[in-house]
Amino acid sequence: MTLNATLKSVTERIIKRSEGSRGIYLERMAAAKSKGPSRAHLSCSGQAHAYAGAGPDQAALATKTGGNLGIVTAYNDMLSAHQPFERYPQLMRDAVREVGGTAQVAGGVPAMCDGVTQGEAGMELSLFSRDVIAMATGIALSHNTFDAAVYLGVCDKIVPGLVIGAQAFGHLPAVFVPAGPMTSGISNDDKAEVRQKFAKGEVGREALMASEMGAYHGPGTCTFYGTANTNQMLMEFMGLHLPGSSFVTPNTELRDALTTEGAKRALSLSALGNNYTPTCEILDEKAFVNGIVGLMATGGSTNLLIHLLAMARAGGIILDWQDFADLSAEVPLLARVYPNGLADVNHFHAAGGLGYLIHELLKGGLLHPDTKTVAGEGLANYTTEPFLSDEGLVWRAGTETSLNEKIVRPLSDPFQVNGGLSHLKGNLGTGVMKISAVSAEHRVVQAPVRVFHDQEDAKQAFKAGELTGDVIIVVRFQGPKANGMPELHSLTPMLQIMQGRGQKVALVTDGRMSGASGKVPSAIHVSPEALDGGPIAYLQDGDELRVDALTGALEILTEGVLDRTPATADLSQNEAGMGRELFSAFRASVGSADTGASVFGA
Known part of the structure; x- marks a missing residue:
């Protein structure tokens, strides 16, 4: 061939x-x-x-x-x-x-x-x-x-x-x-459903724990x-x-x-x-x-x-x-x-x-x-x-034919004609999105932003009923230099609930999401990160963004955003505790996400 x-x-x-x-x-x-x-x-x-x-x-x-x-x-x-x-x-x-x-x-x-x-x-x-x-x-x-x-x-x-x-x-x-x-334990969909019910307050921690133990057993x-x-x-x-x-x-x-x-x-x-x-x-x-x-x-x-x-x-x-x-x-x-x-x-x-x-x-x-x-x-x-x-x-x-075409398919009949990941770029910087689990109708989101410097603040805003209507959640100061670039997977239940009730919703972050995430469009690994003065640091609540996995666009639509003074964040709480004080040299020397986020050189 x-x-x-x-x-x-x-x-x-x-x-x-x-x-x-x-x-x-x-x-x-x-x-x-x-x-x-x-x-x-x-x-x-x-x-x-x-x-x-x-x-x-x-x-x-x-x-x-x-x-x-x-x-x-x-x-x-x-x-x-x-x-x-x-x-x-x-x-x-x-x-x-x-x-x-x-x-x-x-x-x-x-x-x-x-x-x-x-x-x-x-x-x-x-x-x-x-x-x-x-x-x-x-x-x-x-x-x-x-x-x-x-x-x-x-x-x-x-x-x-x-x-x-x-x-x-x-x-x-x-x-x-x-x-x-x-x-195999309980199905992953069943586990995700219980997580969402817990996030809504519909089931208690005992039910959640039983579900998780049934999955990871x-x-x-x-x-x-x-x-x-x-x-x-x-x-x-x-x-x-x-x-x-x-x-x-x-x-x-x-x-x-x-x-x-x-x-x-x-x-x-x-x-x-x-x-x-x-x-x-x-x-x-x-x-x-x-x-x-x-x-x-x-x-x-x-x-x-x-x-x-x-x-x-x-x-x-x-x-x-x-x-x-x-x-x-x-x-x-x-x-x-x-x-x-x-x-x-x-x-x-x-x-x-x-x-x-x-x-x-x-x-x-x-x-x-x-x-x-x-x-x-x-x-x-x-x-x-x-x-x-x-x-x-x-x-x-091995087999030369799929034994279950709901799971694996031949090249002649793929699930989609292109790969499961999308490279995004534009005046907000560069990032990536996992699109294999994102439904076609959710792959383009244009909406005003709500900006957070901590994922817990985003969850509190959700619990307070503030995140209604179409919205792009921006969680910044989550890059490798800021705090080691944590995964923000704990946001997934909240984002899926918002999407499920009909909102157009996306996540934009200079942090990471879990490798298992995917049903909500998430522009992640955004570089340059906020701590490096990347465009994501200039956003304010209400600015309009376009996240487009089809064309690969990651665009600020509001005029004049980059004429502002970039935001700063108090990162002192990220510097110590749970061993974080041992990694100050790593935070100071780490490269950007688009070069591998490594301390061995960009």
Whole structure:
């Protein structure tokens, strides 16, 4: 199949734009490769320190003949998605011993749950945690005793942080190993309905708690298609997962088999063997373009419009939001998974899942087929599915037809002809909108604004009955420099109620929304942010805006707005408490959202 012309041209311009920075990165990786297997250079004392706690593996480590696998884990048992990782290191140690290798936990990285911190002070650490995870990954691997690495992470900032860290050690092979989604609980629509009833005062906290516990009821990833599950999709499209491994539920025989195979596969790709495949060769410009295509085809999380920029820059690759917009115009929406449909990720996986989508997109010339992956040369490997057989774990050809066209569809009959995300720009700045769950009649909103500097003030105005009529809610001073760019997902019930009673309503913010949001049009990640003097800082109540996902317009219609003195905000309450005082250096140095909102340079 001929490669799509837009896919080809976007890739070529990314390669050209990145030529200098990518070349510097690859030179650095080549220098690291040239030093050979890591442990050979260590002093005897250094090696003794590294092996002292290895128990039965001490002797094997000291001989330097077998590969040593570094495990970087985001395990904690407060996150349901990460709780299954408790068992993984022992499974991996046992597995690699079978092939003459060893495995050690190189280090742990923090992993926070945005679902717990929504609307709380801790959410202001969420985005910064991505860069902390990258740094912690660097520390974990800095002992330089490993021939390959596996990365255990699933959720929102964890996978992007691990990818950034893995690229700092891009001369090492890397396999990302997921935990899988929890089994399906109550439907996401039923859960959302109870949340709205609670917001209206129609049910009490006891009913709300029962509903939430019915949805989040066991180990594994939350089953809606938010940032965590979008991360898992990306790891397959970009070639860092084993094929078909993203959405196999935890604590099953197949899940354990994929975990042990992931460890063996990582060692098999090391420089000690004949199949050396370093991470820096997998994560090239084509791999990132494939990831963007997957994001568009599945209607994935808007958070990845920040994370992919930061992830790419860690490997010297410069993406911008226009790349996303141009690909969105070409890539149709092929999946409906909550919040842009009724199905959850378990239903999506059963209907054909990622393997079917990759098959369709390859067939249509909408993916680069020739990328390197941990499964071998070529993305076609990711059209296969894992099975257990008498011979152990095997991969067989996946379905070439959708098993439920209410959930996944072929290219010939998509849910919509373009992707699930829209790039917005105009005299208010630049931003993004997730449109896959927004009904066609809600994709253009022109209305006066109500301006808030805090999401709690917006909720209080709603409760006081002030937000009537058509209105665009502006919540500013929520950017990365102001307060770490928290998600504003706790506004979702109120916004959906307003939309449901017939109001034209939209959100405009320099902050973020949850990856699971989407039914209300939300222009988010608006840059420049208010604290940087962006146009959003000049708005006043009653000014008229136009938010148009169809044309990509983000426009101030009221004349003279930019002639005013910009607003300021008292941000002192964001500077301390819940650990925020530890991140003042991050707030001072972080880049803008449209460059990845990273502390590693804009």
